[in-house]
Amino acid sequence: MSLSTYRQEQRADQAAAAEQRRLNAAAADERRADRQRTADERTARLRQQARQDREADRAARRERRRERAEARSAVLTPENIYRRGTLGLVLASGLASLPAQILHFVGISPMLLPLPLALEGAAWVMAAGVAYADARNLPGWVRWTLRCLVVACAGFAAYINYGYGLSLAGHGLTRSDAATVGAGLAAVTILGPAVFEIRQWVSTIAAAVASSEDRDRRRHASRRRRHHRKVRRVANRLVSAAPFGALSAEDAWGRAWSIVHGCDEPTMTPELHKRAAASAVRMRAAQQPPKATENADESPDSAVNRSIAELEESTPTAPAPIEAESTVPAPDPVGIREAIDPPVRVVAAADVQPRRRATGRVPQAARSPRPKRTAAQLLDEARSATADWPTDDLTAEAIRKAVRTAPAKARELRDTLRAERTEAAEAA
Numbered sequence: 001m002s003l004s005t006y007r008q009e010q011r012a013d014q015a016a017a018a019e020q021r022r023l024n025a026a027a028a029d030e031r032r033a034d035r036q037r038t039a040d041e042r043t044a045r046l047r048q049q050a051r052q053d054r055e056a057d058r059a060a061r062r063e064r065r066r067e068r069a070e071a072r073s074a075v076l077t078p079e080n081i082y083r084r085g086t087l088g089l090v091l092a093s094g095l096a097s098l099p100a101q102i103l104h105f106v107g108i109s110p111m112l113l114p115l116p117l118a119l120e121g122a123a124w125v126m127a128a129g130v131a132y133a134d135a136r137n138l139p140g141w142v143r144w145t146l147r148c149l150v151v152a153c154a155g156f157a158a159y160i161n162y163g164y165g166l167s168l169a170g171h172g173l174t175r176s177d178a179a180t181v182g183a184g185l186a187a188v189t190i191l192g193p194a195v196f197e198i199r200q201w202v203s204t205i206a207a208a209v210a211s212s213e214d215r216d217r218r219r220h221a222s223r224r225r226r227h228h229r230k231v232r233r234v235a236n237r238l239v240s241a242a243p244f245g246a247l248s249a250e251d252a253w254g255r256a257w258s259i260v261h262g263c264d265e266p267t268m269t270p271e272l273h274k275r276a277a278a279s280a281v282r283m284r285a286a287q288q289p290p291k292a293t294e295n296a297d298e299s300p301d302s303a304v305n306r307s308i309a310e311l312e313e314s315t316p317t318a319p320a321p322i323e324a325e326s327t328v329p330a331p332d333p334v335g336i337r338e339a340i341d342p343p344v345r346v347v348a349a350a351d352v353q354p355r356r357r358a359t360g361r362v363p364q365a366a367r368s369p370r371p372k373r374t375a376a377q378l379l380d381e382a383r384s385a386t387a388d389w390p391t392d393d394l395t396a397e398a399i400r401k402a403v404r405t406a407p408a409k410a411r412e413l414r415d416t417l418r419a420e421r422t423e424a425a426e427a428a
Contacts, residue, residue: 086199093192094120097161100185104164116157123153127196134204147197154193161185231256274426281391281425288392378405382413391421 074080101116126149133143165182169175225232234256239247257266263273373381385402386394394417400410 082202083199086195089195090124090192093188093195094124097157097185097189097192100161100164101157104160104167116160119153119157119160123150123157123193124196126150126153127193127200130197131200131203134200150193150197154190158186158189161189228257231260234259277425278422281422285392375409378403378409379413379416382417386417391418394418394421 098116098120101120102113105112105115126146129146130143130150133146162182162185165180165185166178168181169178173181231253235249235252238252238255239249242252254266258264261269263269381403382399386399389398394414396407396410396414399405399413399417400407403410403413405413
């Protein structure tokens with residue numbers, strides 16, 4: 001091997017060794033970076049966990065403070081203070097009045113020891129009976145009987161305590177001090193039952209105010225039973241006939257209303273339906289705009305051309321104007337034709353002027369004969385002519401023109417047809 005080749009291999013080995021050292025250093029740096037990154041992540045997790053633990057502790061402390069505040073608020077409400085304060089006063093009254101009664105009766109005889117216990121206990125049992133009667137809504141005489149018993153027991157106990165206080169005048173107390181002690185013991189004996197009764201009154205009034213909706217419901221039920229006695233009796237029969245609990249009171253009332261009045265809606269009766277239909281007809285008639293009559297375009301200065309059939313009284317109908325006619329033979333220009341041609345109707349010269357109302361009565365002979373119709377025939381013709389008319393169009397003037405009759409008869413026909421339609425609407 002030549003020297004140059006040896007040196008080339010040596011240089012290659014050195015380069016390979018340097019590259020290997022570089023790779024080893026890079027791997028070592030990577031391992032150190034991984035270890036450092038792992039340590040940093042662990043430190044961050046521990047820091048985050050500690051932060052979460054601190055936040056959880058603070059939240060728990062806040063929750064405990066909130067619970068304690070709610071508990072204090074629930075305990076220190078005016079209602080609880082009043083109730084518990086009343087019980088405290090009652091307990092203090094019993095502790096103050098009972099020993100004096102025991103000493104009084106035991107001083108007379110030890111055999112009388114149960115008497116003060118029974119006397120004081122009777123007063124409180126009767127007071128509790130008043131509360132029970134209020135809770136059960138018992139009759140008023142029960143409550144007042146119990147109250148009278150409470151007053152009797154408490155009054156007798158107060159009398160005993162007052163006498164015991166006066167008896168202390170010869171045992172180191174002056175007469176005025178003994179009277180003060182007796183009055184205090186008597187007042188304390190009366191105070192307990194009185195405070196308890198006042199508490200019960202306040203509770204009853206508060207419950208009555210809270211249950212105002214129930215009170216209104218009871219009043220409504222009472223008025224409904226009083227106003228609809230027939231429906232109430234039928235509903236009670238239905239409830240008693242059905243199995244227990246199978247038919248509710250409201251369902252029974254609805255069925256009874258349908259049986260008595262024939263209406264499925266519990267607030268309506270046939271009379272109310274009739275009134276509602278009549279009111280609807282009047283409302284539709286009032287909402288219709290006024291319609292112009294057929295002869296509105298006629299001359300306004302012609303009094304006989306305007307009918308007043310809608311009025312209460314009618315005026316005599318003026319006779320129609322009669323045209324003057326002349327029957328003359330037509331003139332023959334040659335003069336040799338005989339008067340054999342039919343006559344020609346020639347209007348008189350007076351008719352060239354504007355037509356005027358006739359001032360006199362037309363002779364009977366000049367009137368055109370009209371067949372006379374009975375009232376039944378006239379009504380049948382009016383029914384046929386107005387069968388498809390709305391009710392609002394049934395006026396005397398329109399009927400007069402339709403059947404060609406007098407205004408008075410037209411008014412009668414109008415009233416008859418309207419009455420028939422109203423009856424038909426009510427029946428429907």
